[in-house]
Amino acid sequence: MATNRTLTILKPDCVRKNHVGDVIAHIQKAGFKIVAMKMTRLTAATAGGFYEVHKERPFYGELCAFMSSGPCVPMILEKENAVADFRKLIGATDPAEAAEGTIRKLYADSKGENIIHGSDSDENAAIESAYFFAKSEEVANLA
Template sequence: MERTLTILKPDCVKKQLIGAVINQIERAGFRVVAMKKIKLSKETAGEFYGVHRERPFFGELVDFMSSGPCVPMILEKENAVADFRTLIGATDPAEAEEGTVRKLHADSKGENIVHGSDSAENAAIEAGFFFAAEEVVRNN
């Protein structure tokens, strides 16, 4: 069983799509093993996305991610990282496959509804950023 981290971003929360997106995630066979609603400070958002610090979009990303509440979750499934990235679609919703989360709900490349880890190693690091071990509950 593999785990991945997702964040339902501030645009998802603002558009009241939390339930719709979680429903799509669960219908795709993922189990939610940790979830919380939080509001990131600019400092915390910058720390989480620090890998992108030198990229031209970093400031805009930090501003966006700290603009409102978001919902980080740890998801569990065989092949979770790759399957989740397929489920959410391309970063730019205009390039995303039909039926993906981003194609259905995202407005732009910058406001793309959802974050998904890009590797199992990063998923573990990212999950640890948001959740303590006792907050992860496997449902049988």
């Protein structure tokens, strides 16, 4: 397995409930290195651009409204097998279905407000990371 990167977003519900530090601690304890991080607030347009792939789905409007409802914290994470390991760490989209000890099981309230985003493939991780960060904002390989 190669060291690679994934994108996560600590969503507005995570920030609103003051769980940013708790979630980052889980991420770091799982061996991920943070190579880029910032706090930002998406507009409906920037949220819509990020979630463009879901534009035809019935939840798109609600998702964009939620993601622009408050500040969020996007991060690029690095680790061996980053995408798959991170998706396992965060758990199922619906926290009621998430495994015990996962971030969503511990902190999320619902499928719609599930506290955290994680890229679903290496290709999407690269695309999503570029949506939030210029290469100059990424810290060089820390390993």
